[in-house]
Amino acid sequence: MLTRIVLKEGADLEGFRRAVRMLLARDVRPDEVMWVTADTPGLFGSAVDADAPPLSLPRAVRPLCEMVVCHSDPERYALLHGLIHRIARGERALLEVASDPLVHRLNIMAKSVRRDIHKMHAFLRFRKVDGERGERFIAWFEPDHFIVEAVAQFFIDRYRAMDWTILTPKGSLHWDRQALHLGPPGDRRMAPDGDDFEDGWRSYYESTFNPARVNPDMMRTEMPKKYWRNMPETAAIPALLRQAASRTGAMIEQEPAAAIKRNPAKAVAAMADQEPRSLAELNRIIAASEPLVPGGTRAVLGEGPQHPAIAFVGEQPGDQEDQQGRPFVGPAGQLLDKALAEAGIDRRKTYLTNAVKHFKFEQRGKLRLHKSPTAGEVKHYRWWLMKELDFVRPKLVVALGATAVLALAGKAMPVTRARGPAEFGGLHGYITVHPSYLLRLPDAKAKAEAYAAFVEDLKRVAAMAA
Amino acid sequence: MDPALTAKLRILADAAKYDASCASSGAPKRVAGPKGLGSTSNGICHAYTPDGRCISLLKILLTNYCLFDCAYCINRRSSNVKRARFSVEEVVKLTVEFYKRNYIEGLFLSSGIIRTPDHTMEQMMLVAKILRRDHGFAGYIHLKTIPEASPWLIEQAGLWADRLSINMELPLQQSLEKLAPEKSSATINNAMGQMHERIVEAKEERRRFSPAGQSTQMIVGADEANDEHVLRTSDMLYSRFAMRRVYYSAFSPIPQASAILPAKPPPLQRENRLYQADWLLRYYGFSVDEIASGGEHGMLDLEIDPKLAWALKNRHRFPVDVNKADREMLLRVPGLGKRAVDRIVLARRHTRLRLDDVARLSGALRRARPFLMTDDYHPAALTDRIDLRQRIVPPAKQLSLF
Ligand code: SF4
Numbered sequence: 001m002l003t004r005i006v007l008k009e010g011a012d013l014e015g016f017r018r019a020v021r022m023l024l025a026r027d028v029r030p031d032e033v034m035w036v037t038a039d040t041p042g043l044f045g046s047a048v049d050a051d052a053p054p055l056s057l058p059r060a061v062r063p064l065c066e067m068v069v070c071h072s073d074p075e076r077y078a079l080l081h082g083l084i085h086r087i088a089r090g091e092r093a094l095l096e097v098a099s100d101p102l103v104h105r106l107n108i109m110a111k112s113v114r115r116d117i118h119k120m121h122a123f124l125r126f127r128k129v130d131g132e133r134g135e136r137f138i139a140w141f142e143p144d145h146f147i148v149e150a151v152a153q154f155f156i157d158r159y160r161a162m163d164w165t166i167l168t169p170k171g172s173l174h175w176d177r178q179a180l181h182l183g184p185p186g187d188r189r190m191a192p193d194g195d196d197f198e199d200g201w202r203s204y205y206e207s208t209f210n211p212a213r214v215n216p217d218m219m220r221t222e223m224p225k226k227y228w229r230n231m232p233e234t235a236a237i238p239a240l241l242r243q244a245a246s247r248t249g250a251m252i253e254q255e256p257a258a259a260i261k262r263n264p265a266k267a268v269a270a271m272a273d274q275e276p277r278s279l280a281e282l283n284r285i286i287a288a289s290e291p292l293v294p295g296g297t298r299a300v301l302g303e304g305p306q307h308p309a310i311a312f313v314g315e316q317p318g319d320q321e322d323q324q325g326r327p328f329v330g331p332a333g334q335l336l337d338k339a340l341a342e343a344g345i346d347r348r349k350t351y352l353t354n355a356v357k358h359f360k361f362e363q364r365g366k367l368r369l370h371k372s373p374t375a376g377e378v379k380h381y382r383w384w385l386m387k388e389l390d391f392v393r394p395k396l397v398v399a400l401g402a403t404a405v406l407a408l409a410g411k412a413m414p415v416t417r418a419r420g421p422a423e424f425g426g427l428h429g430y431i432t433v434h435p436s437y438l439l440r441l442p443d444a445k446a447k448a449e450a451y452a453a454f455v456e457d458l459k460r461v462a463a464m465a466a
Numbered sequence: 467m468d469p470a471l472t473a474k475l476r477i478l479a480d481a482a483k484y485d486a487s488c489a490s491s492g493a494p495k496r497v498a499g500p501k502g503l504g505s506t507s508n509g510i511c512h513a514y515t516p517d518g519r520c521i522s523l524l525k526i527l528l529t530n531y532c533l534f535d536c537a538y539c540i541n542r543r544s545s546n547v548k549r550a551r552f553s554v555e556e557v558v559k560l561t562v563e564f565y566k567r568n569y570i571e572g573l574f575l576s577s578g579i580i581r582t583p584d585h586t587m588e589q590m591m592l593v594a595k596i597l598r599r600d601h602g603f604a605g606y607i608h609l610k611t612i613p614e615a616s617p618w619l620i621e622q623a624g625l626w627a628d629r630l631s632i633n634m635e636l637p638l639q640q641s642l643e644k645l646a647p648e649k650s651s652a653t654i655n656n657a658m659g660q661m662h663e664r665i666v667e668a669k670e671e672r673r674r675f676s677p678a679g680q681s682t683q684m685i686v687g688a689d690e691a692n693d694e695h696v697l698r699t700s701d702m703l704y705s706r707f708a709m710r711r712v713y714y715s716a717f718s719p720i721p722q723a724s725a726i727l728p729a730k731p732p733p734l735q736r737e738n739r740l741y742q743a744d745w746l747l748r749y750y751g752f753s754v755d756e757i758a759s760g761g762e763h764g765m766l767d768l769e770i771d772p773k774l775a776w777a778l779k780n781r782h783r784f785p786v787d788v789n790k791a792d793r794e795m796l797l798r799v800p801g802l803g804k805r806a807v808d809r810i811v812l813a814r815r816h817t818r819l820r821l822d823d824v825a826r827l828s829g830a831l832r833r834a835r836p837f838l839m840t841d842d843y844h845p846a847a848l849t850d851r852i853d854l855r856q857r858i859v860p861p862a863k864q865l866s867l868f
Binding site: 270 | 467471472475476477479480482496498499500501502503505507508510511513514516517518519520521524525531533534545557560563564566567568569579582583584585595599602609614616617619621622625646667668670671673715716718719720721723724725729730731732734760787809812813815816819822824826827837
């Protein structure tokens with residue numbers, strides 16, 4: 001006796017899954033089943049047990065089923081049932097045997113559905129209408145298979161903030177920026193018949209075509225004619241093809257053009273000199289640029305006179321610096337001020353800047369936690385720092401801490417070992433710790449010692465730069 | 467659309483069309499935020515023009531004014547072509563409006579060099595920045611960077627773009643000197659090297675910098691370079707700079723051609739063979755030497771594809787037993803693509819393959835037949851027949867319409 005199974009019109013994956021569980025539980029053979037689709041499902045020849053046990057099948061079965069149920073072929077469910085039956089009866093690796101005639105056929109069906117989905121993603125065109133809620137986009141498309149639901153997520157992901165409707169002869173989709181509604185089949189006349197941007201788009205299509213490479217077969221393979229009537233740009237195709245040969249012939253026959261312009265040797269030579277010409281110009285660039293580290297609300301620029309005896313380079317601005325827009329004004333800056341005073345250096349006569357110009361931090365509740373810049377990030381900022389020092393031209397540049405060393409020397413060096421006089425490219429330099437390091441030392445005695453050593457370093461710096 | 471804007475679009479799309487690249491794949495997976503627009507995909511072609519090429523991105527120049535004088539380029543300063551210039555806002559608007567109508571996957575922006583390389587690069591960077599920041603644009607952005615621009619601009623551009631590219635232009639250094647007097651191979655190579663470093667570092671440090679990598683393009687047929695030169699250059703570009711793609715662009719006649727490069731029909735078949743060879747290089751384990759050995763005097767065989775050409779010259783390695791041969795050798799069988807080979811390797815774990823089975827796994831059995839054997843089939847003397855080439859090669863097809 002034939003078992004009659006009625007599924008919903010279109011791609012009824014859920015119904016099919018329930019039916020197959022039932023059929024396998026009852027050991028019904030594929031040739032004993034008749035699959036039909038109807039708008040009013042549930043009129044089963046024999047009822048489907050909703051609670052037949054789930055089947056455990058190799059992982060690749062599910063994605064194949066998802067595609068094949070969308071196919072327009074009325075045999076799709078029977079073929080899938082045949083496949084699952086064989087797998088469940090022992091041929092566990094059946095899907096790996098792509099040469100098996102059934103697997104081969106199902107693969108081709110899945111490919112055809114995938115292609116249809118892909119072409120719908122690609123060739124669907126929206127047209128804009130103005131409604132009460134602002135702009136609204138409507139498309140009419142004719143897919144080969146039952147893929148309307150399968151494409152919905154793609155368009156939601158892409159056009160989440162737009163109101164849109166997709167009409168097809170196999171069902172419709174409506175998105176209102178919040179939720180998706182599935183609707184009945186639509187009609188071409190429900191879609192607008194034009195859009196403001198279509199002439200611009202057609203112009204683009206015409207201009208991007210190269211008549212010297214004409215290859216209409218290739219075009220038709222990838223964009224079959226059946227899609228053309230819903231794609232506004234295709235109206236241009238006949239004329240483009242007609243004129244291609246003569247346009248190309250004309251280009252080839254044309255005399256080589258004589259140069260019209262004189263050689264603007266000066267303008268081209270001037271290009272070599274495109275880099276910022278002053279510190280102010282460089283600072284404008286830095287201030288207008290996007291942070292190259294996460295966090296940073298604004299660039300904190302260097303501060304102090306040009307051509308000073310000493311320039312100090314720190315790591316990066318901190319929380320306070322970021323808020324006030326000035327370098328070395330937070331706790332570490334205050335400690336530096338104190339040490340400078342003890343070493344007899346007038347802060348106002350020195351130049352102060354950072355290797356990284358933005359505060360890199362991670363937001364933790366209300367706190368902005370300092371994060372050290374990576375080597376790559378330091379490198380991103382290096383070009384700016386080197387340009388800056390070119391303009392500032394200090395007698396001596398002091399690297400405060402490892403990040404500054406990395407930026408100035410172009411390679412990492414442990415501060416403890418490299419501490420003392422150094423050369424950075426052509427610049428005389430000096431390496432010492434960053435004042436924030438002193439702040440972090442937990443032990444009071446160690447802190448006092450480290451601070452004294454830091455002041456000693458600064459005294460040496462002052463002597464060297466004198 | 468505003469007719470003045472359409473007129474500019476015509477000029478600046480026409481000026482950009484000689485760049486072959488149009489890929490929109492490789493970007494990290496993104497979807498539109500609640501107020502944003504766009505998503506990324508594995509590459510979608512939204513239309514095909516009658517030259518058979520895909521339109522994936524809005525491919526335009528910011529301006530076709532240019533101070534340089536590259537002989538192969540329609541935009542060189544000495545050409546009489548009509549000029550135009552978009553404002554940053556105009557490019558942003560076109561991209562957004564085209565994208566909303568599902569015409570494109572995103573933007574591919576290039577430019578002639580005006581004022582200075584930095585000025586030009588900054589304008590391009592701004593387009594990308596405004597799209598991302600002010601429009602929440604999550605679609606694809608490819609910027610053609612200018613090798614002469616300052617590093618900070620490349621750093622900034624890398625934050626917004628999915629892909630940055632620099633054109634190699636010509637495979638031979640001496641032709642670059644001759645045909646593009648203002649350009650230098652050293653600058654180009656340098657810029658590619660730095661780009662590569664930045665991309666690798668950013669990946670290691672999990673930062674965003676041109677996540678879809680870099681690509682480049684070479685013009686074929688504008689200089690004396692033979693196919694072997696071209697392929698060696700590509701091989702170097704793949705291994706040294708980890709290029710995602712090298713594009714080959716058959717030099718095409720342009721209106722207002724330069725006197726040193728008289729117009730000829732573009733060598734389309736040559737371009738096609740180079741793409742096939744490039745594929746063999748990247749995915750089929752062939753070396754440049756092996757590929758070149760299939761042709762003559764450093765040029766690939768135009769009549770047959772490079773894999774078949776190699777097989778015909780190495781018949782002693784065939785027929786290959788489909789049920790036994792290793793993957794590397796199966797990949798060398800003409801007519802068996804990577805997909806087919808994967809399926810064969812998987813299927814033969816469970817069953818023995820016969821010729822019918824292979825026919826279901828490969829779309830090109832006619833070409834493969836002389837080079838393979840199965841349990842029920844052996845090509846016998848076919849593999850060694852002198853007229854094998856004539857038997858496989860379809861009668862020459864008219865490829866151009868001239
Ligand atoms: S730099 Fe050379 S290739 Fe680029 S637009 Fe100018 S002339 Fe053309």
